[in-house]
Amino acid sequence: MRKLEKLLIGAAVCALAAPVVAQADDQDMQKKIDELTKKVQKLEEQQKGSDQKKVEDLTRKVDRIEEKSLGKWLTIGGDYRFRVDSLRGDVAAHSDAIGTMNNLVGGFLGPNGVAGTPIGSADGTNSPTALQFIMMGKSGSLFTPTQFNTILNSYMPQAMAAALPGIFTAMGSGNFTLQNTALTPQQQGILNTLGAKVMPAVMNMQIGSIPNMLGLVQAMNPAATATTKVGDVFAGLPAAQQQLAQQMLMQAFLGQAGALNNNASNLATTQSYKAKNDLLYTNRLGIDMHAKATKDVTVNVRLVAYKTFGSQDDSAVTNNGNTPFFADRVGAFDGTLGHVPSSSLLDVDRAYATWSNIADQPVWFSVGRRPSTNGAPSNLRLNNERPGNGGTPALLVDYAFDGMTLGWAPDIEALPGAYAKVCYGRGFESGFETPSNSLKDTDMLGVAIIPVDTDPLRVWLQWNRGFNIFDFPVMSNTAFGNTGPATSLGDIDWYGAGFMSTLKNIGPGKLNFFADAGLSVTHPNGNVSNNAGFQGLMTGSFFNQEAPSDKTGWAAYAGARYDYEPSKTKFGIEYNHGSKNWITFAPAADDMWTSKLGTRGDVYEAYLIQELNLKPVSSHLSKAFFKIGYQYYDFAYTGSNNWVGAPQKISDIKSTDLMLLQPLKSAQDIYATFEVKF
Known part of the structure; x- marks a missing residue:
């Protein structure tokens, strides 16, 4: 130009x-x-x-x-954590329920056992042989339903009947009284259960079908014949003698070693001891993805791999195939994948789509594998950002659910940040309903109201109901074999209210603090779990069935964390208490022993976080830090985090009491982590 x-x-x-x-x-x-x-x-x-x-x-x-570039519509981040724990626990003396059952069954199937004999049979028919009983089994199962029915309806009545001649002979010696054969409260409960489920079959047996019984009875009553029934013999005894015979029968089967059982015992008794794992190392990797699919529609995904050093299973936290300590650490299952150390496989912890601004209104709908873990206020001790409107209060729910949410966030000047939502989740899918499958789906419905959600203050109100709560989740290779729901035990209601707040410019830093309270109310439907020895929803103990009744429990949770900003140091303390009948739904909590918020007793925790003073690169939230902490559990009742069976006071446990899980009196965990969030 x-x-x-x-x-x-x-x-x-x-x-x-x-x-x-x-x-x-x-x-x-x-x-x-x-x-x-x-x-x-x-x-x-x-x-x-x-x-x-x-x-x-x-x-x-x-x-x-x-x-079209990835950075425009896709955000990728995540976290890595190395953790070391030193665990100590004080186990109370007790008798292992499954070990005792194995001893009993071993006796039934042994050379001198009742399996394959006609004891108690009026027509001389033999009970299933040991081989037939074994063939009823299924690989990975402790006892199949068919085996359990054989034990309950065939072997146990036969064994009790076979013991009667020895019991009657011992009674005649005058060495046994109601006092020196007295039963513990649990033994009396077991006797009551057997009296309803087993003894009717024994009482209906003819004395001629029981070895050595006819001559013994005729010596007392010459009019007795081979067709005389055991029930008629008992009816002819004074009430005190009937009671003594039953107590001696119970002591012979589930009592301590003594004259009645030839200085042996079926009880698998464990004396009190110290459980410990000096050093437990774990690795955890989380990958987070946030995708903008269309205007107002997003997809969030979190993948997690969580494993123990030198292992590709959960045995380090489930007691290596021995009787576990807590129900939420029996094995990894759908609600805890990625939250309990298991394997190096990347599990889908979260995957959900959200449609916002529906009809240009402050309404959203979200569906998928929900962000229902690590909710407020646990973000403080985890050093996470405050959960968004998809989270749930950690005191009530810490469980990886599949479900959906419908939320509304109105603009109310007097209630800044307020929103409400209705949540639904499925905890177990029962499959097709058939003549052989009457199980129901386990579902959760919740309503959350957050009247205030700002930086200085967040307040929440929550109600949840769990419908058709199962007895056992689906787990593999546990101490109880391969487990799965066998029955629905009833419903549970949860109510919660809490707040968390931040005060800035408190000295050279800021103070974060919170308080939370929860209430649980169980509604048993009368069903009991045969796999758990006739225990129901917060009712009964092993082979000690209890009439169903609603149980109400409560819990409180409080804590604070001070952030010293000049050095990026954070120090926190927490305390929580759970009552006798408190039950939460939080097996995915980030605790090694058991979810501390499900404890029936007290838990104290203190921790120190030291962030490295390094410039963020991958995002403005990126950081690296060390953390050391200490937890002390003081258990008042058994069954923390377990809705199967009634709680029992720890101090009242006898060495003869049958326990499905090992009862801890106290436990502690000294832990340290190195974590990177990117």
Whole structure:
């Protein structure tokens, strides 16, 4: 353009310099100059428009490239944690229920056992042999339903009947009284259960079908015949003698070693001891993805791999195939995948889609594997950001649910940040309903109202109901074999209210503190779990069935964390208490022994977090820190985090009491972590 301009101007100068040669007048020359100037201006405008168009085209191309780039619609982050724990526990003396059952069954199937004999049979039919009983089994199962029915309805009545001659002979010696054969409260309960489920079959047996019984009875009553029933023999005894016979029968089967059982015992008794794991190392990797699919529709995904050093299973926290300590640490299952150390496989911890601004209103709908773990206020001790509107109070729920949420966030000036939501989740899918499958789905319904949600203050109110609570979740290779729901035990209601707050400029830092309270109310439906020895929803103990009744429990949770900003140091303390009948739904909590918020007793925790003073790179929330902490559990009742069976006071446990889980009096965990969030 500039070269053209110079040529034109030069031409004009030549024209001015040649008036003599061209003999043109000044007016013609000026006209030519004006025309050339206009042409130059026009060419400049055309060139400028062309450059602008090129710039605009280039801008559009860049915008299209940016819209298609990953960074425009996909955000990837995550976290890594190395953790070391030193665990100590004080186990109370007790008798292992499953070990005792195995001893009993071993006796039934042994060379001198009742299996394959006609004891008690009026027509001489034999009970299933030991081989037949074994063939009823299923790989990975402790006892199949068929085996359990054989034990309850065949072997146990036979064994009790076979013991009667020895019991009657011992009674005649005068060495046994109601006092020296007295039963513990649990033994009396077991006797009551057997009296309803086993003894009717014994009482209906003919004494002629029981070895050595006919002659013994005829010595007391010559009128007795082979067809006389055991019940008629008992009816002829004084009430005190009937009671003594039953107590001696119970002592022979489930009492301590003594004369009645030849200095042996079926009880698998464990004396009090110290359980410990000096050093438990774990690795955890989490990958977070947030995708903007369309306007107002997003997808969030979290993948987690959580494993123990030197292991690809959960045995380090489930007691290595021995009787576990707590129900939420029997094995990893759907609600705890990625939250209990298990394997190096990446599990889908969260995967859900959210549609916001529905109909241009502050309404959202979200569905998928929910963000129902690590809720407020546990974010403080985990050093996480405050959970968004998808979280749930940690005191009531810490469980990886599949479900959906419908939420509403009205703009109310007096209630800043307020929102409400209705949540639904499925804890167990029962499959097709068939003549052989009457199980029901386990579902959860919740309503959350958050009247205030701001940086200085967050307040929450929560109600949940669990419908058709199962007895056992689906787990593999546990101390109880491969487990799964066998019956629905009833419903549970939960109520909660709490708050968390932050006060800034408290000295050289800020103070975070919270308080939370919860109430649980169980509604048993009368069903009991055969796999758990006739225990129901917060009712009964092993082989000690209890009439169903609602149980109400409560819990409180409080704590504080001070953030010393100059050095990025954070110090926190927490305390929680659970009553005798408190039950939560929090097996996925980040605690090694058991979810501390489900404890029936007291838990104290203190921790120190030291963040490294390093510039964030991957995101403004990126950080790296060390953490050390200490937890002390003081258990008042058995059954923390377990809704199967009634709680029993720890101090009242006898060494003869049958326990499905090992009862801890106290436990402690000294832990340290190195964590990176990116």
